[in-house]
Amino acid sequence: MERLIGVDIGGTKTRVGAVWNGKILTRRDFPTRGLAEICAVIREVLHEVGWEKPDAIGIGAPALVDMHQGRILCAPNLPPYWNGMSVVDELKNVFACPAYLGNDANLAALGELVYGWQATDFLYVTWSTGIGAGIVAAGRVIWGVNGQAGEIGHLPLQPDGPQCNCGKYGCLEALAGGAALCARARERLGQALSAKELVERARQGEPGSLALIEEACTAMGQGLAIAAELLDPEMIIIGGGFTASWDFLGPKVMAVLARFSHAHPKVELAKLGDNVGVLGAAALPFHFPFR
Structure with a gap:
C-alpha cells in the first residue's frame, strides 16, 4: 500500500x-x-x-x-x-x-510514533474543540478492547461540574475543551466568543476571560497529572488548536501538572503540527x- x-x-x-x-x-x-x-x-x-x-x-x-x-x-x-x-x-x-x-x-499518537517524535513511551493529548489522548507504550499504541483507550477528555474531574456533551458531568472536556469554553463564555460573559478570542482577551488581562482560561488550564494540568501518575510516560506531546497559544497557556498548565504529579515527563508540542x-x-x- x-x-x-x-x-x-x-x-x-x-x-x-x-x-x-x-x-x-x-x-x-x-x-x-x-x-x-x-x-x-x-x-x-x-x-x-x-x-x-x-x-x-x-x-x-x-x-x-x-x-x-x-x-x-x-x-x-x-x-x-x-x-x-x-x-x-x-x-x-x-x-x-x-x-x-x-x-x-x-x-x-500513531502519527507522532511513526513520523514525528518517535518516542517509545508517551501520551499524546489533543486540546482543541474537544480533548482526547492517545497512549504509546513500548513503541506501540495502546488501543484498548474496542479502540477507545486514552479518553482523557472524559475523565470526571468535578462530579458536580458542568455537563459534558458526552452526557456525564465535570469531564475535563467540559471544563477546558474549546466548545465548552465558548458555551461558558456565553453564560458568564454574555458574549459569543470563539476560543481564540477568549484566549486573546485573557492574554490582554480581561478579568472574565482570564478567569475562564485559568480554570481551563487548571483542569488541563490536573488531567495531565492523573495521566502522568498512571502511565509514567517519557513525554507528553500536546497538539490541537490551543497549541497556537501555548506560550501563554503552557506555563499555567505546567505549573498545575508539577503541583499534582510526582512524575516529571518532558512536555513538547506535536512535531507534525x-x-x-x-x-x-x-x-x-x-x-x-x-x-
Missing part, C-alpha cells in the same frame, strides 16, 4: 490528504459537515495527484468508535447524525478499497490492531 488517503475529522474542521511514503502530496481543509462532502473532497484530492483510486483510506474521528465494525458510536462534538454511522462500509462502497477507522487522538491527524490516519492501515 503506497497510495494512501488520510482523513482527519475534527469538531470544526476536516482535513483530507493524499500520502505517499509518509509525505503529504496535497491536503484540503474544509468545515466539518457530512460524509458525502468528505467523499467529494477525496475525489478532488485523487484527481489532483493523478490516482485512479487509493490503496487504502484511514479515518480519524473525534468520537468513541468501534474499530472492529468501523462505526462511530458516540461523537459528542459532531452533529447527531454521525452517531452510529458505519463510516468504513460507506467508504469501502464508494472507493472500492480497504478503509479503517480510529479515534482521532489515537491516530495522532496540524498534519499529525492526516499522517496518523494514513498510517492506520499498516498498524490496524483488529484484523
Whole structure:
C-alpha cells in the first residue's frame, strides 16, 4: 500500500490528504459537515495527484468508535447524525478499497510514533474543540478492547461540574475543551466568543476571560497529572488548536501538572503540527490492531 488517503475529522474542521511514503502530496481543509462532502473532497484530492483510486483510506474521528465494525458510536462534538454511522462500509462502497477507522487522538499518537517524535513511551493529548489522548507504550499504541483507550477528555474531574456533551458531568472536556469554553463564555460573559478570542482577551488581562482560561488550564494540568501518575510516560506531546497559544497557556498548565504529579515527563508540542491527524490516519492501515 503506497497510495494512501488520510482523513482527519475534527469538531470544526476536516482535513483530507493524499500520502505517499509518509509525505503529504496535497491536503484540503474544509468545515466539518457530512460524509458525502468528505467523499467529494477525496475525489478532488485523487484527481489532483493523478490516482485512479487509493490503496487504502484511514479515518480519524473525534468520537468513541468501534474499530472492529468501523462505526462511530458516540461523537459528542459532531452533529447527531454521525452517531452510529458505519463510516468504513460507506467508504469501502464508494472507493472500492480497504478503509479503517480510529479515534482521532489515537491516530495522532500513531502519527507522532511513526513520523514525528518517535518516542517509545508517551501520551499524546489533543486540546482543541474537544480533548482526547492517545497512549504509546513500548513503541506501540495502546488501543484498548474496542479502540477507545486514552479518553482523557472524559475523565470526571468535578462530579458536580458542568455537563459534558458526552452526557456525564465535570469531564475535563467540559471544563477546558474549546466548545465548552465558548458555551461558558456565553453564560458568564454574555458574549459569543470563539476560543481564540477568549484566549486573546485573557492574554490582554480581561478579568472574565482570564478567569475562564485559568480554570481551563487548571483542569488541563490536573488531567495531565492523573495521566502522568498512571502511565509514567517519557513525554507528553500536546497538539490541537490551543497549541497556537501555548506560550501563554503552557506555563499555567505546567505549573498545575508539577503541583499534582510526582512524575516529571518532558512536555513538547506535536512535531507534525496540524498534519499529525492526516499522517496518523494514513498510517492506520499498516498498524490496524483488529484484523
